[in-house]
Amino acid sequence: MTSERIQHLDRDHAHYLLHQMLRVRRFEEKCAELYQATKIRGFLHLYIGEEAIAVGAMGVLEPDDAVVATYREHGHALVRGVSGGSIMAEMYGKQEGCSRGRGGSMHLFDSETRFYGGNGIVGGGLPIAVGLALADKLQNRRNVTLCFFGEGAVAEGEFHESLNLASLWDLPVVFCCENNLYAMGTALERSESDTNIAIKAASYEMPAWTVDGMNVLAVEDAVRKAVDATRQGGGPHFLEFRTYRFRAHSMFDPELYRDKAEVAFWRDRDPIKTFTELLKEQELIEDGELVQIEEMVAAEVEAAVAFAEGGTWEPVSELTRFVYSDGSGL
Amino acid sequence: MPVAPTLVKTTYREAVRAAMQEALERDDRVFLMGEDVGAYGGCYAVSLGLLEEFGPERIRDTPLSESAFVGAGIGAALAGMRPIVEVMTVNFSLLALDQILNNAATILHMSGGQFNVPLVIRMATGAGRQLAAQHSHSLEGWYAHIPGIRVLTPATVEDARGMLWPALMDPDPVLIFENALLYNLEGEIAEDAGPVSIDQAIVRHSGTDITLITYGGSLGKTLQAAKELQRDGIGAEVIDLRTLRPLDMGTVLASVRKTNRALIVDEGWRSGGISAEITTRLVEEAFYDLDAPVARVCSEEVPIPYAKHMEEAAIPQVPKIVAAAREVMGFDE
Numbered sequence: 001m002t003s004e005r006i007q008h009l010d011r012d013h014a015h016y017l018l019h020q021m022l023r024v025r026r027f028e029e030k031c032a033e034l035y036q037a038t039k040i041r042g043f044l045h046l047y048i049g050e051e052a053i054a055v056g057a058m059g060v061l062e063p064d065d066a067v068v069a070t071y072r073e074h075g076h077a078l079v080r081g082v083s084g085g086s087i088m089a090e091m092y093g094k095q096e097g098c099s100r101g102r103g104g105s106m107h108l109f110d111s112e113t114r115f116y117g118g119n120g121i122v123g124g125g126l127p128i129a130v131g132l133a134l135a136d137k138l139q140n141r142r143n144v145t146l147c148f149f150g151e152g153a154v155a156e157g158e159f160h161e162s163l164n165l166a167s168l169w170d171l172p173v174v175f176c177c178e179n180n181l182y183a184m185g186t187a188l189e190r191s192e193s194d195t196n197i198a199i200k201a202a203s204y205e206m207p208a209w210t211v212d213g214m215n216v217l218a219v220e221d222a223v224r225k226a227v228d229a230t231r232q233g234g235g236p237h238f239l240e241f242r243t244y245r246f247r248a249h250s251m252f253d254p255e256l257y258r259d260k261a262e263v264a265f266w267r268d269r270d271p272i273k274t275f276t277e278l279l280k281e282q283e284l285i286e287d288g289e290l291v292q293i294e295e296m297v298a299a300e301v302e303a304a305v306a307f308a309e310g311g312t313w314e315p316v317s318e319l320t321r322f323v324y325s326d327g328s329g330l
Numbered sequence: 331m332p333v334a335p336t337l338v339k340t341t342y343r344e345a346v347r348a349a350m351q352e353a354l355e356r357d358d359r360v361f362l363m364g365e366d367v368g369a370y371g372g373c374y375a376v377s378l379g380l381l382e383e384f385g386p387e388r389i390r391d392t393p394l395s396e397s398a399f400v401g402a403g404i405g406a407a408l409a410g411m412r413p414i415v416e417v418m419t420v421n422f423s424l425l426a427l428d429q430i431l432n433n434a435a436t437i438l439h440m441s442g443g444q445f446n447v448p449l450v451i452r453m454a455t456g457a458g459r460q461l462a463a464q465h466s467h468s469l470e471g472w473y474a475h476i477p478g479i480r481v482l483t484p485a486t487v488e489d490a491r492g493m494l495w496p497a498l499m500d501p502d503p504v505l506i507f508e509n510a511l512l513y514n515l516e517g518e519i520a521e522d523a524g525p526v527s528i529d530q531a532i533v534r535h536s537g538t539d540i541t542l543i544t545y546g547g548s549l550g551k552t553l554q555a556a557k558e559l560q561r562d563g564i565g566a567e568v569i570d571l572r573t574l575r576p577l578d579m580g581t582v583l584a585s586v587r588k589t590n591r592a593l594i595v596d597e598g599w600r601s602g603g604i605s606a607e608i609t610t611r612l613v614e615e616a617f618y619d620l621d622a623p624v625a626r627v628c629s630e631e632v633p634i635p636y637a638k639h640m641e642e643a644a645i646p647q648v649p650k651i652v653a654a655a656r657e658v659m660g661f662d663e
Contacts, residue, residue, distance in 0.1 A: 066409070095442075097442070098442070099440060099441050099442040099444070100442025100443065101442070102439055102440055102441070102442045103440045103441065103442065107440045107441070109437075109440070109441035109442065109444050109445060110444070111441075111444040111445060116405075116408060116445065117437070117440070117441065118440075119433075120432075121428055121432050121433075124401070124428060124429070124432055124433060126398075126401070127397060127398045127399075127400070127401020127402050127404070127405065127429060128401050128402075128404055128405040128408070128433060129405060130398060130401065130402045130405060131401060131402035131403060131404055131405020131406040131407070131408070131409070131413075132405040132406070132408060132409045133405070134402055134405065134406050134411075135405065135406040135407075135408075135409030135410055135411045136409060138361065138387065138406070138411060139409075139410060139411070157397060158397050158398060158401070158428075161393070161395035161397055161398030161399075162398045162401070162402075164393060164395065164398070165392070165393065165395060165398045165399065165402060168393065169390075321443065322438050322439045322441075322442060322443040323438070323439055323477050323478050324438070324478070324480075324501075324502050325438065325443075325446045325501035325502050326501075328576075
């Protein structure tokens with residue numbers, strides 16, 4: 001990060017970024033707690049450690065842009081504007097959830113913010129993102145589709161098929177690869193013959209950059225540059241964010257595949273910790289303001305939990321609703 | 331006095347093409363994409379001439395990336411388009427099965443009703459052209475297993491012409507299976523032929539002694555068998571299912587309650603297939619109406635072989651259908 005970029009950092013914007021990262025962090029810490037309390041069941045994949053990416057990226061988008069995400073998408077949904085209450089209610093399985101309790105943690109959807117899930121199949125969202133971008137292009141809309149996936153998806157055929165198609169048809173999609181180094185428990189170097197992901201993307205004739213995913217300002221700059229260029233007809237762009245997941249893959253993961261020293265090394269680069277330190281150093285935040293932000297976040301998380309707790313169970317008689325649009329079971 | 335419609339001669343292939351042409355003219359949201367649908371004119375020449383008429387934006391040749399272009403069809407449908415995706419043959423659709431099952435069929439439900447997928451996927455199906463075990467299977471019954479999609483099997487020129495538009499107007503994903511042997515089928519069709527039902531089975535031949543239940547590429551053979559049975563004095567009623575999901579059991583049951591006997595003819599495999607589903611429903615809903623066990627003529631349980639005589643032996647044929655029907659009737663062979 002250049003000192004110039006920091007000098008131009010607006011105080012309000014800095015607070016916004018920190019606030020958003022803390023929203024995701026505290027929300028997910030609460031999720032982990034609620035999982036232990038068996039309020040949340042199924043798979044729960046936490047984003048803790050990777051918050052700078054969703055936060056840096058979402059702020060750049062326009063309301064009509066589209067987002068496709070993965071099963072580790074609580075943060076993306078939250079920062080995109082899906083309410084914490086409806087996300088939490090979804091994880092509770094309540095009908096007030098953003099997917100009416102049909103999806104759970106892995107399948108958050110929201111039509112208001114054009115948030116197209118929440119995909120549980122690694123690589124499965126990329127073709128959909130290509131199609132969303134194709135529709136926008138065919139209908140002459142200046143929207144951009146932001147497509148998130150992990151580095152594990154790079155090994156899937158759908159990754160290569162989708163990048164090729166997006167480039168071939170010059171579609172307005174920005175591919176955001178969140179490289180947290182492990183596909184569940186398989187380290188990148190154990191699964192890819194060439195671990196340079198950006199170079200694979202570049203081979204499909206699209207600009208591809210590697211970005212420090214632990215630095216929210218670097219993320220924001222890169223996404224802005226890519227989204228602006230894509231919106232102006234520059235075709236697809238690819239961003240590889242180097243990041244790390246601090247928690248286990250899911251709540252069932254005993255983490256046998258990585259050592260504590262490695263986790264500690266990355267925890268030192270915690271995007272929230274480092275950004276807070278930077279803001280203090282630059283005198284862009286005071287302790288009182290930090291406390292205020294934390295209080296705001298705590299209140300929001302508390303309200304989300306209360307909303308979920310107060311939610312209701314959908315009657316079983318509605319089980320076959322939404323299999324077909326007309327409500328028929330066929 | 332209503333004026334009788336002017337009839338014109340056409341083929342199944344031309345009927346599918348005319349249906350696509352009409353849809354492309356009527357609705358700007360409609361576009362066609364798939365392998366070789368444009369410059370080549372379609373693997374089975376179904377889309378011949380459409381590229382020249384509608385241009386490359388709406389008649390899109392794709393790379394050989396079934397998963398990506400079927401998924402792109404889903405994405406485009408989610409964002410307001412009405413895509414027709416052509417998959418060359420049903421065996422290739424397996425490369426896109428992730429998108430069809432995990433996304434197209436599930437997103438409406440998984441999103442709590444927020445996102446529907448108005449997508450049409452057309453593909454060729456069936457044996458009979460000596461294309462061996464990777465181009466000849468009939469997996470439409472398999473697809474009918476999946477809640478969230480609709481499965482159509484047009485067997486006549488009218489249905490080839492008339493099923494596409496209602497499929498495109500359906501808010502949910504529709505798979506259309508075109509038996510490749512039917513593309514050259516000739517028939518007469520009203521000059522102004524329009525949409526047909528995509529919910530109902532139909533009686534193609536009336537009879538009172540036995541109900542022959544079939545669809546797609548086996549309809550012609552079954553009608554032929556009905557003619558032969560007539561010579562023996564057996565009145566066979568032939569039902570064309572037309573859609574495998576939803577299954578119109580009302581039409582099937584009405585016929586079976588009249589004839590009290592049923593034979594299912596299905597080019598799919600027997601084990602766990604659509605014929606097994608129909609049999610079960612007959613047992614569940616018409617057990618006491620049956621005068622004989624339900625019988626089936628299906629494909630043999632083998633990958634479809636190349637050699638002509640072996641391929642013919644692997645799939646339902648008229649003599650097999652006739653013999654099976656006579657057996658149900660209690661005729662000694």
